[in-house]
Amino acid sequence: MDHFPTNWGRPKYDGFDTNATYPFHDHGHNQSAAFAGATQHTQQPIVTGTSVLAIKYKDGIMMAADNLASYGSLARFKGVQRLHPIGDYTVVGASGDMSDFQYLQHVLDGLVISEEINAQDGHTLGPAEIHEYLSQVMYSRRSKMNPLWNSLLVGGVKDGQRFLAYVDLLGVTYFASTLATGYGAYIAQPLLRKAVEGRENTLTEPEARGILEEALRVLFYRDARSINQYQIATITANGVDISGSLKLETAWGFAEGIRGYGSQTQ
């Protein structure tokens, strides 16, 4: 809050002091705002990614995210990969601030170098370890009042064990056989639960892929920060595979019948 009325906007007619601020305080040009030198922390995300979806299926974990990074409501970057492989067993998918996600990629890649490449002793980081580490990083940053503005899904397979978990900017974590971040937590999560829960050990890869594609399609119709290009990561006992950019098939014929929006006059 600026407590100096003359900084609020000068009256049009300088000869009459409408705000009764006389004597005017001296707002010399060299004067700096009282809080200008204070440390500023992230208070909102800037360039953002929308939902990430992930499910367990027969062979492991499947995760999906679209390729858009928005600048506010502007679809600013349309070729962004939001699924990042860590080590040989894990994929991290990010929604939220993309610069914070890039920082996390840097941190996690460095972690793999120091823990696996340098040690070379056969002890490798699996998805459970990556998730625990991420939750500690996220929580420590929120405790410094400077959070990394992301909701992350961590999925992977190691030693025959599937792992799927969530962690966000507050350090909150949870585990489930279907997970979704952002808008997808409202729109896609119920669809995924209905399709997956109870069938985690029988769903085949094409079935799992179909479930995620259908959820992405619904999100593309409903989520104004989404795009119809996406990638799917599969993590199985054979390792990590992240697809190239894929296109969602959509049909907009129904829009002809919608009245009440846009420029129609009747």
Add this chain to the structure above:
Amino acid sequence: MFRNTYDSDNTVFSPQGRLHQVEYALEAVKQGSAAVGLRSNTHAILLALKRSSGELASYQQKMFRIDDHVGIAIAGLTSDARVLSNFMRQQAMGSKMVFNRPIPVNRLVSAIADKAQVNTQEYGRRPYGVGFLVIGLDHTGPHLYEFSPSGTSFEYFAVSIGARSQSAKTYLEKHFESFADCSLEDLIRHGLHALRETLQQDKELTTNNTSIGILGLSGVHESAGTSVNFRILEGPPIEPYLQSMQPKEVPPPSSASVPPPTSGDEDVQMSE
């Protein structure tokens, strides 16, 4: 008092390329009472001989639990050992906190070896006067390591440190090939036989002066359930193991076969 010219400063090499202070630190390990470690395919165990300073005194602790999956036996300065074991516990807790993973044993041993190495190279410091046997269990199975104050660490099938440990090593070298498939009880019996070799004449292993540390499923003499966690057996619980020992074969009296006692071991006083 001073036996060497180049021994007052551990950062200066002798002309023979040796660091005398480091070698004296290794002597401190040899002054400590013996500890023996053995490993099978399923278990890793430690056995140690405890000393007390007199009839009225308690026995000095020789074994420490670091974590559920790691335990150590020490020989040398107990106070130095406490510093290092606290550090090991911190490392173990750190791994649990950050990765929710028991710390890999080799990394824990490397960590204290690196710490000890710094003390052999920096001015104004002294090496640790203690050696460790470290046993640990991780997804690659049971492990046994020796750590020494020179900053080295090695993995072993079986090893011993401390006073007269060479006698125990001789026993272990003779029998180690059978250890891999041993039951826990047989492994402990071998360990006790090896530890017995380090005793002075007229002394024997008792429930008071012996500690046994175990990693792996509990044996027939243990009441514990199916836990594989590190535990230390002392006092009455080790009685069945002492009973299982075979009487020591007495070597034929021959002056030639008795090696002359080395000066390093001679000044070690054992008391019950």
